[in-house]
Amino acid sequence: MLFEHQVLTPRGRLVAMEKLFEQHARREGELLDHGHVPVEVLEAFGAFETPVRHALEAAVAHTKDRTHIAALRKIEKTLNALPDALMGTLCAEPSEDWLGFYRRLIELHNLITDTAAELDPEEYEAMLQRMVLLADSVSRHSRVRMEAAAAFTLLLMQIELQRQRPKKAKRKPKRKKKAKRKPAAKRTEKTETAEA
Numbered sequence: 001m002l003f004e005h006q007v008l009t010p011r012g013r014l015v016a017m018e019k020l021f022e023q024h025a026r027r028e029g030e031l032l033d034h035g036h037v038p039v040e041v042l043e044a045f046g047a048f049e050t051p052v053r054h055a056l057e058a059a060v061a062h063t064k065d066r067t068h069i070a071a072l073r074k075i076e077k078t079l080n081a082l083p084d085a086l087m088g089t090l091c092a093e094p095s096e097d098w099l100g101f102y103r104r105l106i107e108l109h110n111l112i113t114d115t116a117a118e119l120d121p122e123e124y125e126a127m128l129q130r131m132v133l134l135a136d137s138v139s140r141h142s143r144v145r146m147e148a149a150a151a152f153t154l155l156l157m158q159i160e161l162q163r164q165r166p167k168k169a170k171r172k173p174k175r176k177k178k179a180k181r182k183p184a185a186k187r188t189e190k191t192e193t194a195e196a
Helices: 010-025 041-062 066-092 102-113 120-142 148-164 184-196
Strands: none
Touching: 010 148, 041 066, 066 102, 066 120, 066 148, 102 120
């Protein structure tokens, strides 16, 4: 045939979604210079980081359990890595890894909730609020703007990836049934009768 129709492949669907995401997520106009952090972002970061750091210092001072101290040090390490991740996200293009900071923030949330056995509900809500405000201020100043169209396209991409690469259900190893052994006395009787 003169005009052949190309078949849309699963990879082709993803490419179309990626193009659409870049189109809707790229911030137009004046962009931040590499290394520049807006004052609003710095204030939001300080408002989030300071209480977490104080709580960490207090927790380390009041425990002697090595496992707990190791978990607290892991939180501290993740908290220390946040500024670099923040800088990366602020300057990343839609085609680059612009999610790094948000991933670190989620990782930090998970570490805190897993480690702190007795989190006060009000303290937790306040921390969550500061975390969300920080993520929002980073989003408002980064090169990737997340509004309804971009968020919807991102969700479509995520669902498409899950469709193409479904998680395999973990198989439980089959237990081997133990063969029932007959008592020794009965076995000897049978062998004796068979020989006779």
